[in-house]
Amino acid sequence: MSEPYDVIIVGSGAGGGMSAYTLTKAGLKVLLLEAGRNYDPVTETPMFNIPSEAPLRGTSTPDKPFGFYDATVDGGWQVPNEPYTIAEGSEPFMWWRPRMMGGRTNHWGRISLRFGPLDFKPKSRDGLGQDWPITYDELAPWYDKVERLIGVTGRAQGLPNTPDSPDGCLQPPPTPRAYEQFVTRGFNGLGIPVAAMHAAVLTQPLNGRAACFYATSCGRGCSIKANFQSTTVLLPPAMATGNLDIRANALVYQVDLDRTGKAKGVTFVDRVTGEHHSVTARSVVLAAGACESARILLNSKSAAFPDGLCNTHGMVGRYLMDSVGTSVSGQFPALENLPPTNDDGMSVGHIYVPWWGYEKQSRKQLPFPRGYHIEMGGGRAMPGMNLGAMLSASGDLTVGSALREDARRIYGSYIGFAGRGEMIPNEDCYTDLDPQVKDKWGIPVLRFHWKWSEHETGQAAHMVQTFLEVIDKLGGKPTPGYQTDGKQAISRGGEIIHEVGTVRMGHSPEDSVVNAYGQSWAVKNLFVTDGAVLVSSPDKNPTLSILALAWRSSDHLAGLARRGEL
Amino acid sequence: MSHQKAQSGITPYVSRVDRRTTLAWLGGAVAAGLAAGAGAVPGAAEAAVVAANTLKGYGTDPKLTHPDKAPWPRLMTPAQLQAAAVLCDFILPASADAPSATALGVPDFIDEWISAPYPAQVADRPAILEGLDWLEAEAQRRHHAVLLQLASADRAALLTSLAAKPTDPSLNKPHIFLWRFRALVIGAYYTTKPGFKDIGYHGNVALAAYPGPSDAVKAHLDRELKKLGL
Ligand SMILES: Cc1cc2nc3c(=O)[nH]c(=O)nc-3n(C[C@H](O)[C@H](O)[C@H](O)COP(=O)(O)OP(=O)(O)OC[C@H]3O[C@@H](n4cnc5c(N)ncnc54)[C@H](O)[C@@H]3O)c2cc1C
Ligand code: SF4
Numbered sequence A: 001m002s003e004p005y006d007v008i009i010v011g012s013g014a015g016g017g018m019s020a021y022t023l024t025k026a027g028l029k030v031l032l033l034e035a036g037r038n039y040d041p042v043t044e045t046p047m048f049n050i051p052s053e054a055p056l057r058g059t060s061t062p063d064k065p066f067g068f069y070d071a072t073v074d075g076g077w078q079v080p081n082e083p084y085t086i087a088e089g090s091e092p093f094m095w096w097r098p099r100m101m102g103g104r105t106n107h108w109g110r111i112s113l114r115f116g117p118l119d120f121k122p123k124s125r126d127g128l129g130q131d132w133p134i135t136y137d138e139l140a141p142w143y144d145k146v147e148r149l150i151g152v153t154g155r156a157q158g159l160p161n162t163p164d165s166p167d168g169c170l171q172p173p174p175t176p177r178a179y180e181q182f183v184t185r186g187f188n189g190l191g192i193p194v195a196a197m198h199a200a201v202l203t204q205p206l207n208g209r210a211a212c213f214y215a216t217s218c219g220r221g222c223s224i225k226a227n228f229q230s231t232t233v234l235l236p237p238a239m240a241t242g243n244l245d246i247r248a249n250a251l252v253y254q255v256d257l258d259r260t261g262k263a264k265g266v267t268f269v270d271r272v273t274g275e276h277h278s279v280t281a282r283s284v285v286l287a288a289g290a291c292e293s294a295r296i297l298l299n300s301k302s303a304a305f306p307d308g309l310c311n312t313h314g315m316v317g318r319y320l321m322d323s324v325g326t327s328v329s330g331q332f333p334a335l336e337n338l339p340p341t342n343d344d345g346m347s348v349g350h351i352y353v354p355w356w357g358y359e360k361q362s363r364k365q366l367p368f369p370r371g372y373h374i375e376m377g378g379g380r381a382m383p384g385m386n387l388g389a390m391l392s393a394s395g396d397l398t399v400g401s402a403l404r405e406d407a408r409r410i411y412g413s414y415i416g417f418a419g420r421g422e423m424i425p426n427e428d429c430y431t432d433l434d435p436q437v438k439d440k441w442g443i444p445v446l447r448f449h450w451k452w453s454e455h456e457t458g459q460a461a462h463m464v465q466t467f468l469e470v471i472d473k474l475g476g477k478p479t480p481g482y483q484t485d486g487k488q489a490i491s492r493g494g495e496i497i498h499e500v501g502t503v504r505m506g507h508s509p510e511d512s513v514v515n516a517y518g519q520s521w522a523v524k525n526l527f528v529t530d531g532a533v534l535v536s537s538p539d540k541n542p543t544l545s546i547l548a549l550a551w552r553s554s555d556h557l558a559g560l561a562r563r564g565e566l
Numbered sequence B: 001m002s003h004q005k006a007q008s009g010i011t012p013y014v015s016r017v018d019r020r021t022t023l024a025w026l027g028g029a030v031a032a033g034l035a036a037g038a039g040a041v042p043g044a045a046e047a048a049v050v051a052a053n054t055l056k057g058y059g060t061d062p063k064l065t066h067p068d069k070a071p072w073p074r075l076m077t078p079a080q081l082q083a084a085a086v087l088c089d090f091i092l093p094a095s096a097d098a099p100s101a102t103a104l105g106v107p108d109f110i111d112e113w114i115s116a117p118y119p120a121q122v123a124d125r126p127a128i129l130e131g132l133d134w135l136e137a138e139a140q141r142r143h144h145a146v147l148l149q150l151a152s153a154d155r156a157a158l159l160t161s162l163a164a165k166p167t168d169p170s171l172n173k174p175h176i177f178l179w180r181f182r183a184l185v186i187g188a189y190y191t192t193k194p195g196f197k198d199i200g201y202h203g204n205v206a207l208a209a210y211p212g213p214s215d216a217v218k219a220h221l222d223r224e225l226k227k228l229g230l
Helices: A014-025 A122-126 A136-150 A178-189 A230-240 A290-299 A358-362 A386-393 A400-410 A454-473 A543-562 B002-008 B019-031 B044-053 B078-091 B106-115 B119-143 B152-163 B169-190 B193-199 B215-227
Strands: A005-010 A030-033 A244-247 A250-257 A263-270 A276-286 A318-321 A324-331 A372-378 A414-421 A430-438 A444-449 A500-502 A526-528
Touching (some): A005 A014, A005 A263, A005 A543, A014 A030, A014 A276, A136 A543, A178 A372, A178 A454, A250 A276, A250 A290, A276 A290, A276 A543, A290 A444, A290 A500, A318 A430, A324 A454, A372 A454, A386 A400, A400 B169, A400 B193, A414 A454, A526 A543, B078 B106, B078 B119, B078 B152, B078 B169, B106 B119, B106 B169, B119 B152, B119 B169, B152 B169
Parallel strands (some): A005 A030, A276 A526
Antiparallel strands (some): A250 A263, A324 A414, A372 A414, A430 A444
16 A cells, blocks of 8 residues: 555554554554564464473573563563663562564453443542543443454453443353362352453354363463454454555654644654654554553654653653552462362453452542452463472472372462552653663663552552451461562552553543543544553553553544544 | 492483584584583583573574474583482382383483573572582492492482481581472473373363363362361
8 A cells, every 4th residue: 555544553452453453444544563573373372382392391581571482572571672761769660562463462361351430430439540531331332342353251240340241242251160169169258259250262253263272371372363362353354454554573763743733654663674764644543552652752852842742731651550469379278189170271260359349448448449359370270380389388398209299289279369459640650751761773762750659559458468368268378478568569560561541531631642532632633542541540451441442542533534534 | 439339320311402402502602612521621610601691592582383492501511410310310200100200301401491591590500500519429428439329228318318307407508409409300390291191280182162170179179168167
């Protein structure tokens, strides 16, 4: 296709993939620019490989921080040639990035929870944070469409602020595993309800994609396309329209403006050749991942925008959020010597614990304002090198047949509990450009500023207490090393990899960068469709909402384009 | 001396690493300034360790479906590899149903592990190599023979004394070494197909549907939950 395109999309992950899907289906001519290399899950996924076929039995290393077989290409907590910095005096911040087509959707956790009505109106709820410019009901139709398209498990359970999907949206959830049935009784014994997991994994075939066959680890990707990856679910149908060009290894660093102040395209550097190119289009969609989209805006300086594009009110980079996280694991004698079960498949819990404390919080009976949900892991997963540590922690230095018995007894008797909680946006968490440090191509890099508040550390302490209670209720022993002080227990900023905010949507240019459709206030043919636009960071993992918002914004963009209003 | 006791000794461990791979490492090692035959010359092992730290890992985009062998050269001396083999089969000898650790090439894996250029493995290296050296020296000290050629009762006594919670403080360090070595052997052993079978991992096979726990499993859970009052 030739320039100018109708739309240039920057980034091919959740937001970019969804935008490409919607806009090409609407008949617009689209160029997708992706910083990473091309990536094909069908041929590149190590589906049935076992640890002994990999160096170091697949153990994590700085080269592959989530293990050898994890799908991440050229990235992790650091990306070669693309540093970032932490401001002096800041608490730590970690930024997870891959460099591959489809971005983080290739190895994400696939937990897909709708935000609830309260999550869109946090300030109205208790005075903290900021209300969104939209309500749950306004976004709900796009949640429905996303669930139908990508395939999400779950069941209507009528729990507060945990929306049920209309009939026909969800795939049937799989039966809970043995350890999950066990743990359910523990939570229920504490009066805490447990729900079916909402995961972007097919339990029934959908649109030519096969159902999960309950083997192989989803974090490696899925060559049979049974889980959601942008590369298997969004980009192929977008490609099939004939309206999509894709360019890999294109690291965009600037939005270019024409004389009237509208976006006319973007400039990028080819990561492989080092050459710089500019391409043109009638509109631009940024979806490079929350922080990187802010970086592109901050690096797009002009006479009209000396502090970066759309940054007249200093809002770009502000209100960076992550989820609150902490975890405790326990060993359960009751699970020892359980007849062997096959717990493979779906690679996340078949159940989770939605936040149960809304009532108490509304009566101010909890010392922290917002909730968290609990994710669990356990069972008889494919053994890894950590088995050695597990056996060291729970027994004597046995050898020979005694060791073999210990191994059979201990294996599958551990359960890990992880909390994922809401963070309230604050003035101390933001990103800006580092005044000195540049990437390999001379482009200024991001500098992060981070500080958890008591809202979050108090919540982390409560998570640990809950985990210890349920472990105790089930007769287990917590694995030593956990912290009961929330300040010690809480994850580092960014560590949960739910970083959102930085280009938030809002009611006016003074309180936000984009409007309720991700359209920038300052440049009307410039949109943002990734996690950057989120106004709050509820406990529910963000990606389903990023997808729904990206679809809604792209529908709006397509309408404006059709009516010649861009 | 030692060769007189050869009958009671055990067959030396034969490395599973093929010659082509060894040659490839040697190429890499020479490029990194590593003396061939490291360990034979005094100081060469240390030089090899220093050189190895400057070697690269498998990179940030390795081939996943058919992984290449770990590219770094191995650092254990032949004597250390033999001591590792003795220890591997002390920890996991063959059982009626499952092969021994050496039959699964675990000593080579430990060599791969301690030779890797990554921080966690580099951190394991000195304690593991020193522990293996200590074991060999202790065989000499106690029985005036190399470990491989000890009478089996002597070897068993030596290893068992190491495994027991030490009362003699000079055994503290070797005992801690054994814990770490054992953890590596366990990890290496149970991440193989025979290891899966022995521990009762039944997954990694495609299923038409997820069956959920069997009645036997549910009965076990019910029994246990009842004991817990749940
Ligand atoms: C291990 C892991 C587990 C997770 N689990 C969950 C979960 O269970 N549930 C959930 O909801 N979320 C989960 N997440 C988070 C989820 O992956 C992200 O929320 C989601 O992918 C964000 O979508 P995005 O479009 O904003 O960014 P991404 O998916 O990261 O896509 C951004 C894309 O833009 C590209 N890009 C970056 N910079 C540039 C540039 N300058 N020019 C061109 N292209 C660029 C990137 O290479 C990337 O491909 C998880 C993430 C990880 C890593
Ligand atoms: S568990 Fe299912 S969804 Fe996950 S990778 Fe395997 S087949 Fe695909």
